[in-house]
């Protein structure tokens with residue numbers, strides 16, 4: 001028998017980082033993203049009287065039938081039920097996440113994907129990953145306005161992916177895993193504002209911005225070759241160069257620059273912001289034996305938290 005403590009079904013999804021190519025990816029250039037297994041969102045389904053979402057971290061209970069159209073979690077539930085030809089089930093969907101919000105780590109996409117996976121498991125059906133990713137993309141639109149689709153893709157496929165807007169994502173091999181530290185500035189930075197500012201700047205000076213996007217796209221292509229050939233140390237200088245270009249796009253910040261400089265000074269092979277920028281998180285490429293000293297330096301430079309992850 002199921003009771004409150006034993007879910008009828010569960011689902012989860014990993015957070016993500018963008019290794020190369022954020023912002024330029026919105027304009028058709030390639031980007032590389034990877035899941036962060038250490039940071040996940042979870043959804044559990046319990047029997048209930050009506051279809052409700054309990055968002056534990058937000059301290060909110062959402063009645064799906066009555067929620068406004070722009071409520072992202074309610075939209076995910078409605079989309080999943082519609083896709084499966086089911087009416088809203090009498091379930092309490094309990095959601096938790098250890099992914100910080102508005103921090104460039106894909107929390108919105110991961111919560112949506114975890115919710116959809118729990119619903120699919122509850123209905124005992126499966127969907128192709130491509131379809132699940134499309135559904136999460138619909139929810140991402142509420143968060144981002146005009147997302148490139150990279151977040152939903154990497155969160156749903158849970159593999160490093162090469163992503164070009166409008167093309168099928170290409171999960172790719174990482175023959176030699178590499179280690180990253182992810183450090184949080186603690187400054188929330190909703191993606192839609194940074195994306196809108198880049199768009200306004202691009203509209204004013206398209207030639208300059210297109211050139212910056214081209215350079216970022218070439219870095220992503222070179223990075224992919226290094227990753228596929230197991231030359232992960234060569235990614236460091238590319239991360240530094242990508243960071244300089246992001247600063248030129250106007251999406252870095254003094255806090256992000258400080259964390260990148262501290263990581264490099266402590267022995268990281270390279271460092272850059274990850275995601276929308278302005279605040280949120282940065283990533284530093286580290287050899288395993290340097291992890292502790294770089295982590296210490298990041299904390300000393302003001303990082304609110306540092307997570308270690310391995311891209312494999």
Ligand code: PMV
Pocket residue numbers: 018021022023024025026103104105106144146147148149150151191195274275276277
């Ligand atoms: O969700 P974030 O903060 O990781 O940003 C997504 C990356 C952007 O390129 C800035 C936007 C997009 O839609 O790809």
